[in-house]
Amino acid sequence: MAANPTLRSIGQVLASLKGDFPDISISKIRFLESVGLLSPERAPSGYRRYSESDVERLRYILRVQKSHYLPLKVIREHLEMMDRGLEPPRLDPIRPQQPAEDDPDLTLGVAKDPAATAPDRTTTGSAAGPTDAAGPGAGQPGGQQTAGAGRQPSKPIRLSRADLLQASGLTDSALTELESIQVVVPRRGTQYYGREALAIAVAARRLAVYGIDSRHLRAFKLAADREIGLVEQAIAPHVRRGARDGRGDVAAEVTQLVIGVHAALIRTGMDH
Secondary structure: OOOOOOEEHHHHHHHHOOOOOOOOOOHHHHHHHOOOOOOOOEEOOEEEEOOOOOOHHHHHHHHHHHHHHHHHHHHHHHHHHHOOOOOOOOOOOOOOOOOHHHHHEEEEOOOOOHHHHOOEEEEEOOOOOOOOOOOOEEEEEEEEOOOOOOOOOOOEEEHHHHHHHHHHHOOOHHHHHHHOOOOOOOOOOOOOOOOHHHHHHHHHHEEEEEEOOHHHHHHHHHHHHHHHHHHHHHHHHHHHHHHHHHOOHHHHHHHHHHHHHHHHHHHHHHHH
């Protein structure tokens, strides 16, 4: 029996979408299939064969991920409505300003310069400098450099909730969910958000594209809380000794070392 000429291989689908979605890859298409958002036919040989409706479905998924940062759960609900012949909900217009997503350092704990896209609101009223939330010594052998060594630490930023939404690109509902599980919180004793809140908000939006949502981030927070407790207990005598000796950066130094170890452990685990 001759192959249906209207069906495409995964390579042909990739080629047809690459112009509009440069980041698309075969592995991402397969991932979307693995989570049940796509169901292409299978040829007797086992190869995937995509119909025109499959391609349009994939195009819709990629478009709302790219332009509206919808999590997979919401996209699934939209697709189910479309399968029933209903129109999916109208989406708000794309925000005119977004953070620099190509910056590889804009990750949890390492926000290279999230203030560059945020409104200029610092606690001192002056422009916020470049951010290095992990500290200048992060990743250095032996952690010999610490915050405050080699260059001045970045000035804190002071964002209202509206500022945070604009700078991070999160939707109001997504931020509300992160606030409810205390993954994103204002600076202690204020209603304003700082550099870490912005870094987490940006990362949360980007991780949602890969199906990592608030449930997973809550698990990360619980793990971090346990680690914080262990570290605080271990360094307490050294912090007291440092205070007596006039060396008040013990906690900051250990924090940078722990961040470096944690990042290295994750990279090592992902490589195996």
